[in-house]
Each structure stands twice: as C-alpha cells, then as structure tokens.
Amino acid sequence: MDNPPLSRGVEQAVGNNWAMLVTYPLERTAMKRRALLAGIAGLVTTPSFARRLRPHPLRVGVVGAGILGTSIALHLAESGAEVTLFEAHAPARGATQNSYAWLNGFVSDPHYRDLRLASLARWRWLDAHYGLGISWGGYLNWGAGDAGAALVHENAAQLAGSAAPITDLAVEDIGRYAPYLTPGPVSAALYAPNDGHIDPVSVTERLLTAAQRAGARLLCPSRVEGLHIQNGRLRAAATTSGYVELDRLVIAAGTATPTLTAMAGTPLTLAHAPGILSHTRPVGPFTLLTHEGPGEASFKQLPSGHIVAYDAPRPPDLAAHAGIRAAEMDYPSEALRREHGERMLMHLSRFCPKIRVSDFERLTLGFRPMPIDDRPIVGALHSVPDIHVAVTHSGVTLAAILGRLVSSEVLSGTRSAVLSPYRPERFG
Ligand SMILES: Cc1cc2nc3c(=O)[nH]c(=O)nc-3n(C[C@H](O)[C@H](O)[C@H](O)COP(=O)(O)OP(=O)(O)OC[C@H]3O[C@@H](n4cnc5c(N)ncnc54)[C@H](O)[C@@H]3O)c2cc1C
Structure with a gap:
C-alpha cells in the first residue's frame, strides 16, 4: 500500500x-x-x-x-x-x-475548492491501489463572445492561487488538444490537466x-x-x-x-435538483478529455466508448419537464425521452462531429442530493x-x-x- x-x-x-x-x-x-x-x-x-x-x-x-x-x-x-x-x-x-461524474476542483470558495482538489489527489491514490480505470484526461473549456469569455475567465479565477495547474489556450491550441472539435468562434479557452472523469x-x-x-x-x-x-x-x-x-x-x-x-x-432539507444526460452507443475511442463549450455544452467519452453529453445543468424550462422540475419522478414518456436525448446530441454535434444523433442510446434523468x-x-x-x-x-x-x-x-x-x-x- x-x-x-x-x-x-x-x-x-x-x-x-x-x-x-x-x-x-x-x-x-x-x-x-x-x-x-x-x-x-x-x-x-x-x-x-x-x-x-x-x-x-x-x-x-x-x-x-x-x-x-x-x-x-x-x-x-x-x-x-x-x-x-x-x-x-x-x-x-x-x-x-x-451522474456526469467529472472530477474537478472548480468552485469559487477556496476552502471548498481545496477539499475538492484533495479529493482528486485521493482519487489518484485509490486508482493506483484498486485499479479503478479513471480517465485522467484533463478539462478543456472554451467560450464564444464576451459572455463566453467571461465564463472561461471565471473558471480560471476559481483555480488561481490553488496548487492545481491551469493553462490559458489560444484558439489554435484547441486543435492540438482536441483535433476532432469544431469549436466555432472562440473568445477564450483553458485547459485544466488535473481533472478526470469516471464511469460512476x-x-x-x-x-x-x-x-x-x-x-x-x-x-x-x-x-x-x-x-x-x-x-x-x-x-x-x-x-x-x-x-x-x-x-x-x-x-x-x-x-x-x-x-x-x-x-x-x-x-435536514435538500434542494430539488434534477439533471439529464444523453448517452450514445459505444463509438471508437477518441478522447480522455472532459469538454465544456459555449452554453455549457459538455461531453466526455467513457472507456467503454459511450459518449455522455449534456447541454444544460437543469432540465429545460418546457411544459413537458414541469413534473420533473417539481418532484422526483420518472421521465414523462419514452417518446419524449428519445426526442430530448437526440436534441441534446444534435446540439453537441455542432462542436464535435463524432457525436451523431443516430448513435443515441438512452437518456438518463437523475436527482442530485443538493444541500x-x-x-x-x-x-x-x-x-x-x-x-x-x-x-x-x-x-x-x-x-x-x-x-x-x-x-x-x-x-x-x-x-x-x-x-x-x-x-x-x-x-x-
Ligand atoms: C445529472 C447529474 C450530473 C452530475 N454531475 C456530477 C459531476 O460532474 N461531478 C460530481 O462530482 N458530481 C456530479 N453529480 C452529483 C453526484 O452524482 C452525486 O453527488 C453523487 O452520486 C451522490 O452519491 P451518493 O452515494 O451520496 O448518493 P446516491 O448515489 O444517490 O446513493 C444513495 C443510495 O442510498 C440508498 N438508500 C436510500 N435510502 C435508503 C435506506 N433507507 N436504506 C438503504 N439504502 C437507502 C439508495 O438506494 C441509493 O443507492 C451529478 C448528478 C447528476 C444527477
């Protein structure tokens, strides 16, 4: 040990x-x-x-x-x-x-951030001892326009002063880290090599x-x-x-x-915090990175080849989602499940052509334990x-x-x- x-x-x-x-x-x-x-x-x-x-x-x-x-x-x-x-x-x-299961230190409070960073280090230790198969690919974040740049800079500021490294990227660097991306107009980008993700x-x-x-x-x-x-x-x-x-x-x-x-x-009281992910069937392995582009468009690929994607941390403000925005319940219908899952993949495919709507496998709905x-x-x-x-x-x-x-x-x-x-x- x-x-x-x-x-x-x-x-x-x-x-x-x-x-x-x-x-x-x-x-x-x-x-x-x-x-x-x-x-x-x-x-x-x-x-x-x-x-x-x-x-x-x-x-x-x-x-x-x-x-x-x-x-x-x-x-x-x-x-x-x-x-x-x-x-x-x-x-x-x-x-x-x-869970999207991204291992990261991003949060504005420095004490909480350092607790998270200590956990990342502990994950490395557990991975080395128990062979957990964690994808230690780092996190790539890019934004478009002034608002997108502000979000990237906000993320960078959260890790500033911590022991976790972070690299500002020029537009042309994105292709070096992730040649498969079509990022669109980029106003700011960063790479956080310390991050990882898991199959939870x-x-x-x-x-x-x-x-x-x-x-x-x-x-x-x-x-x-x-x-x-x-x-x-x-x-x-x-x-x-x-x-x-x-x-x-x-x-x-x-x-x-x-x-x-x-x-x-x-x-104790917890907040109600549903979250939806769209999963593809397995495709050929192409990345270990965790990605986040404009509008919180996020995706990663599991070691099994499945791509896991989401385009917003909460369900959209649509009548069809009113139920799950109010209470812990199953997804309203199978048809809506597929429709929403495919729409998420369509949105993400703009940034990564390897994500194809035809590869949609399932949509998952989870409820975060949220203090x-x-x-x-x-x-x-x-x-x-x-x-x-x-x-x-x-x-x-x-x-x-x-x-x-x-x-x-x-x-x-x-x-x-x-x-x-x-x-x-x-x-x-
Ligand atoms: C869409 C989404 C995205 C997320 N993304 C991230 C992310 O990127 N990074 C991150 O760190 N976290 C993320 N989270 C949050 C993270 O997934 C949760 O914080 C974490 O999984 C909570 O784990 P847990 O073991 O506390 O709870 P759970 O996984 O919910 O496990 C609790 C268990 O307790 C059992 N249980 C309940 N009551 C009883 C009882 N009376 N007797 C016996 N057993 C009982 C339940 O059956 C359940 O199996 C995300 C969550 C969601 C939904």
Whole structure:
C-alpha cells in the first residue's frame, strides 16, 4: 500500500497542508495492527484466549451503496471496522448511476475548492491501489463572445492561487488538444490537466469489491426503516432484512438522507435538483478529455466508448419537464425521452462531429442530493453523535476524500478541522 512517488505528486497538486490527508496511511497502520493481532492469535492455541486478545471491532453501518457510501465503507473496512452496508435497491443505482461524474476542483470558495482538489489527489491514490480505470484526461473549456469569455475567465479565477495547474489556450491550441472539435468562434479557452472523469457505476462496483475484500458486508436489498436509539446512543438499525446491532451509523443515502436523519431527530432539507444526460452507443475511442463549450455544452467519452453529453445543468424550462422540475419522478414518456436525448446530441454535434444523433442510446434523468447552500453536509449529528451524515452534490468528486475523512471521524471520535465549514449544525 506504500506509494511515496504519488505522495510527492499530491503535494504538488494540493499543497503540503492537504497532502497528509490524502496519503496518510491509516489503512496501512490498521492492516499492520490486524496482521499483528492475527499473528499473536495464531501463536495462541485456545480460541477463547485469542478472542480476548483481539479488540472488539467497532460495528459500523453505512446506509446507501452509492459512490459516497461505498467509499466510506471501503475506508472503514480497510481501517478495521466491522462494516455493514445497507442498500435498499442496488449498488450505484441512485444519483451515482445518473451522474456526469467529472472530477474537478472548480468552485469559487477556496476552502471548498481545496477539499475538492484533495479529493482528486485521493482519487489518484485509490486508482493506483484498486485499479479503478479513471480517465485522467484533463478539462478543456472554451467560450464564444464576451459572455463566453467571461465564463472561461471565471473558471480560471476559481483555480488561481490553488496548487492545481491551469493553462490559458489560444484558439489554435484547441486543435492540438482536441483535433476532432469544431469549436466555432472562440473568445477564450483553458485547459485544466488535473481533472478526470469516471464511469460512476463501474468505479462504485470496484470500490465495493475492494470493501468486501476488506471484510465489509453488503446487505442488498435492505432498506433501513428505523433506528433504535436509547439514551442518546445508537443501538441498532431496523431493516427489511432484520434488526442489526450497531455502534455507529453513517447515513449516505443521497436524496433520501433527510428521511434517515429525521429518524435520529435531526431535520435536514435538500434542494430539488434534477439533471439529464444523453448517452450514445459505444463509438471508437477518441478522447480522455472532459469538454465544456459555449452554453455549457459538455461531453466526455467513457472507456467503454459511450459518449455522455449534456447541454444544460437543469432540465429545460418546457411544459413537458414541469413534473420533473417539481418532484422526483420518472421521465414523462419514452417518446419524449428519445426526442430530448437526440436534441441534446444534435446540439453537441455542432462542436464535435463524432457525436451523431443516430448513435443515441438512452437518456438518463437523475436527482442530485443538493444541500440548500451547495456545500457538503458532513459529520456527527448533535441529536445522536453515534450517527454521522454525509450528503453532498459533487459527491463523485468528493467521495474519495470524504471516505477518508468520515471514516477517520467515525473511528477516532475526533472532529477533523478540515470539515468544520460543512457541519450539519450550520442549518440550526
Ligand atoms: C445529472 C447529474 C450530473 C452530475 N454531475 C456530477 C459531476 O460532474 N461531478 C460530481 O462530482 N458530481 C456530479 N453529480 C452529483 C453526484 O452524482 C452525486 O453527488 C453523487 O452520486 C451522490 O452519491 P451518493 O452515494 O451520496 O448518493 P446516491 O448515489 O444517490 O446513493 C444513495 C443510495 O442510498 C440508498 N438508500 C436510500 N435510502 C435508503 C435506506 N433507507 N436504506 C438503504 N439504502 C437507502 C439508495 O438506494 C441509493 O443507492 C451529478 C448528478 C447528476 C444527477
């Protein structure tokens, strides 16, 4: 599990202060401790004596096998906890399966940006250890006209002063990075080499396999329907697969998180934030980049060859989308699904002729777990400190570092200063 060269790269990418968080070998320490205990136990002939030598591992439940809950489960299991992961439907089937899944540091608040950059570095570390198949192609952004240039400059300003490199591009440079583009008139462009993107389902499945190898138990389908709390301490979770005694619980249930925190006496509100992506069938591989052109026209290509595209972060303001703009529900109709998906590909094909409407495969609709101030909500609940919450937009970007930080808080009982701006109690 050692990786010294990466550690130096991490320092360059996120600065010294964050490098510790990304590479600090909690897992290694825990594994060595377990190996040592197993060794001692092996020397002792009576099983009961061996059992007495082994410390009782903390029994931690994690609600939700999306990318965030799965990363937390992996980090907990690698650190020696006895982990049970509860999933009501199937792993990676919530917001995670419908995510654009761009790993990036772009946000105006410098602390939040650095948390995201630390997560990118942690993703590199996890990728190196678990073979996650992340596409580390960087991000290419270009704009047209004064308004387009302003957006590109705004993006560049967000990374300015961070340890993440960013390059201003001249129009002629775009062709060097992405010869397949027909970008149209360009007024400003940038390249951020640090960024990546993933296939969120495949990466979650790989994290889950690693978590299970480290001893985590997946109960699926298993819905957490109630919590047994006595004198302010968690005793157990009541689930559709039975009553499970627990010492700690992490709620990482995406948009369902408020239902679970309410069971522990902490109300939370999330904003309603639908998002639509259009997917092509697999086409020959041509790029690892994440692209964003005028009008937020965005696309990337997965290692499987599928192109994933979107042309606006929210559904269009059309009568047909009124339902999904108001509530979490299925797409209005199959015909509309195809029509909208093809229209998105048509729009994107202006910038990239490799995107063809005839290659349309499916349109996906997802609902982001979106805190009302757009910031992650992470930490122990004041109402029941044995219960932690982790819910955020950009959960794909953040899953790596939050897995690391949340598991450490759960196991040590010590609050990490890094997470102080993101506590649930800021909502009162
Ligand atoms: C269109 C779109 C584009 C996005 N683009 C990006 C992007 O580019 N970059 C980025 O970083 N993020 C992006 N996001 C956001 C990101 O996808 C989410 O923040 C992330 O997937 C959240 O993961 P999660 O594990 O917290 O939640 P989820 O993936 O929703 O998982 C929660 C799980 O909890 C389970 N669950 C719920 N209640 C219970 C219960 N009572 N018992 C047991 N299980 C339960 C659910 O079944 C579900 O599987 C995007 C999202 C969307 C929709």
